[in-house]
Amino acid sequence: MATTLESSIDRQQHTLLSWITSRQTFWVFLAIVAACIFLSFATDSFATHQNIYNITRNFTFTAIIALGMTIVIITGGIDLSVGSVLCLCSMILAVVMHAGYSILIGVAAALGTAVLVGLFNGILIAYVGMPPFVVTLGMLSVARSLAMVASNNTVVFQFGPDQQKLLTLGGGSTFGVSNPLIYTLLLALFTGFILRFTRFGRYVFAIGGNEQAAMLTGVPVRQVKVAVYVISALSAGVAAIIETGWLGAVTTNLGSGMELQVIAAAVIGGANLAGGIGTAFGALVGAALIEIIRNSLGLLGVNAFWQGTFIGGAILLAVLFDRIRNFRQSD
Amino acid sequence: MPVLELVNVSKHFGAITALNGISLSIEPGQVVGLMGDNGAGKSTLVKIIAGNFPASHGDLRMDGQAVHFHKPIEARGHGIEIVYQDLALCGNLTAAANVFLSRELSTGIGPFRILNYAGMYKRAAELFKELKSETRPRDLVNKMSGGQRQAVAIARTMLSEAKIVLMDEPTAAISVRQVAEVLNLIRHLRDRGIAVILISHRMPDVFSVADRIIVLRRGTKVADKAIAESSPEEVTGLITGAIERA
Numbered sequence: 001m002a003t004t005l006e007s008s009i010d011r012q013q014h015t016l017l018s019w020i021t022s023r024q025t026f027w028v029f030l031a032i033v034a035a036c037i038f039l040s041f042a043t044d045s046f047a048t049h050q051n052i053y054n055i056t057r058n059f060t061f062t063a064i065i066a067l068g069m070t071i072v073i074i075t076g077g078i079d080l081s082v083g084s085v086l087c088l089c090s091m092i093l094a095v096v097m098h099a100g101y102s103i104l105i106g107v108a109a110a111l112g113t114a115v116l117v118g119l120f121n122g123i124l125i126a127y128v129g130m131p132p133f134v135v136t137l138g139m140l141s142v143a144r145s146l147a148m149v150a151s152n153n154t155v156v157f158q159f160g161p162d163q164q165k166l167l168t169l170g171g172g173s174t175f176g177v178s179n180p181l182i183y184t185l186l187l188a189l190f191t192g193f194i195l196r197f198t199r200f201g202r203y204v205f206a207i208g209g210n211e212q213a214a215m216l217t218g219v220p221v222r223q224v225k226v227a228v229y230v231i232s233a234l235s236a237g238v239a240a241i242i243e244t245g246w247l248g249a250v251t252t253n254l255g256s257g258m259e260l261q262v263i264a265a266a267v268i269g270g271a272n273l274a275g276g277i278g279t280a281f282g283a284l285v286g287a288a289l290i291e292i293i294r295n296s297l298g299l300l301g302v303n304a305f306w307q308g309t310f311i312g313g314a315i316l317l318a319v320l321f322d323r324i325r326n327f328r329q330s331d
Numbered sequence: 332m333p334v335l336e337l338v339n340v341s342k343h344f345g346a347i348t349a350l351n352g353i354s355l356s357i358e359p360g361q362v363v364g365l366m367g368d369n370g371a372g373k374s375t376l377v378k379i380i381a382g383n384f385p386a387s388h389g390d391l392r393m394d395g396q397a398v399h400f401h402k403p404i405e406a407r408g409h410g411i412e413i414v415y416q417d418l419a420l421c422g423n424l425t426a427a428a429n430v431f432l433s434r435e436l437s438t439g440i441g442p443f444r445i446l447n448y449a450g451m452y453k454r455a456a457e458l459f460k461e462l463k464s465e466t467r468p469r470d471l472v473n474k475m476s477g478g479q480r481q482a483v484a485i486a487r488t489m490l491s492e493a494k495i496v497l498m499d500e501p502t503a504a505i506s507v508r509q510v511a512e513v514l515n516l517i518r519h520l521r522d523r524g525i526a527v528i529l530i531s532h533r534m535p536d537v538f539s540v541a542d543r544i545i546v547l548r549r550g551t552k553v554a555d556k557a558i559a560e561s562s563p564e565e566v567t568g569l570i571t572g573a574i575e576r577a
Contacts (some may be wrong), residue, residue: 009452009453009456009467009468046351054454169555171567196446197445197446198445198446199435199437199444199446200341202428202432202435202446203433205421205423205424206421206424206428207430208423209421209422209423209424210419210421210422212419213418213419213420213421213432214384214421214432214433215401216403216419217401217419217432217433217487218404218407218432218433218434219432219433276421276422276423277423291336
């Protein structure tokens with residue numbers, strides 16, 4: 001063989017350009033850029049500072065949970081409970097701070113609740129062997145009901161002595177950039193790093209690709225699965241804290257139906273529900289597209305009831321596009 | 332001192348007896364062909380040795396010491412490496428990632444470690460070169476041919492100093508040139524004092540590389556002799572039952 005070791009290592013199936021254009025995420029990103037350019041010309045108010053500020057803040061709550069959801073989806077699982085966990089953690093935060101405790105205690109209580117929910121989901125899924133859909137579906141009901149119990153189904157809008165700190169956390173801005181956006185970008189960078197550069201990230205992909213093979217080769221499959229559901233619940237908990245700070249009030253229907261929006265964001269962004277494929281950047285892109293659809297329909301004067309059609313259409317198109325390309329390749 | 336001994340090992344799955352009182356002993360550097368018809372118990376025996384599940388009765392000993400494996404990683408820690416019949420590869424990962432799965436190389440300071448991609452690509456490429464395979468470390472496994480996947484699975488066994496390498500039908504789905512390379516690799520392992528247990532249906536392969544042959548029929552060992560004292564006809568007879576024992 002005339003090839004050297006180095007040339008053998010360097011040979012790959014794709015050049016950088018062909019790799020980028022083969023990814024669903026790239027095309028969705030392109031669609032977002034195209035939409036933004038179109039909207040800047042079609043409406044007066046899209047390209048204003050205030051509107052951009054709003055969009056980049058509004059998409060963060062879905063985006064943060066989509067990061068956690070993407071990790072779960074990569075392992076081949078799903079977490080339907082995130083909307084209810086968001087509500088539960090918001091309630092815990094609200095009730096604890098309302099009772100006079102500091103924001104630190106409130107945040108700790110909210111995140112602690114998220115960890116407990118995640119452990120519960122994860123242990124049932126990984127050690128007892130129940131299907132993720134079923135376990136998280138059950139938790140969806142349980143968590144929301146617990147939120148109602150915790151607050152006695154009232155609206156909480158007084159957060160005790162640290163109220164202003166909470167409102168700044170969620171509703172404030174730093175150097176003109178909204179705080180939620182900063183958290184989202186940091187969390188996305190962190191998630192991307194974990195997925196790409198750590199053993200844990202590799203195990204997540206391995207479990208999604210072939211769980212049996214991962215188990216046989218010595219990957220700690222059950223521990224990783226529990227960790228993944230804890231991460232998902234924590235992402236809902238973090239989003240809960242930030243969204244509560246922004247809204248300034250917590251009601252028991254907070255996050256209702258959000259799990260489906262988060263899953264849509266993850267799938268549009270390129271995560272494959274069969275497992276094994278997904279990226280942090282994709283989660284952001286998917287959430288951003290959904291928010292831009294929502295925002296642009298309003299600015300273009302389209303009836304708000306059409307939102308669902310556009311978002312559902314986006315899911316179908318994004319994944320259909322990917323399938324069509326794969327058909328051509330496998331021929 | 333035998334590197335591996337099985338003493339009266341049996342395995343039951345409910346009412347089914349997969350293995351019935353199997354005893355054998357393997358010396359270092361010995362290549363043993365394990366043959367038998369489908370359902371004879373070959374894969375079950377090899378999975379017990381590899382630590383996938385425990386035997387229902389009987390003992391395993393390595394270098395004279397009793398060993399009990401609860402999971403494959405424990406067997407691997409004792410120097411037992413295995414190439415599964417379905418290869419146990421993750422299609423969504425690269426060849427290098429599969430070779431190093433659960434044994435990733437990492438760089439960093441103290442507890443802050445990140446994956447060492449360059450190191451893994453390099454080592455994987457060296458292993459593929461040793462196997463004379465066209466496999467490229469950066470390629471995704473689900474885009475590879477059967478022979479390339481086989482190379483990835485075999486390369487895994489070369490990562491650490493194994494004492495025993497188990498191979499379940501390694502030449503079943505690969506090209507002629509690669510069959511020769513796999514058999515050469517088996518001789519290479521033998522020369523380094525590593526024992527090899529080779530499950531194969533392909534008589535010429537077994538007769539070309541093995542020192543001993545063990546035949547299983549319906550969970551029982553019906554032959555355990557030197558290859559030189561046997562013949563393909565005798566082995567076929569043992570597998571089918573035409574010959575009771577040898």
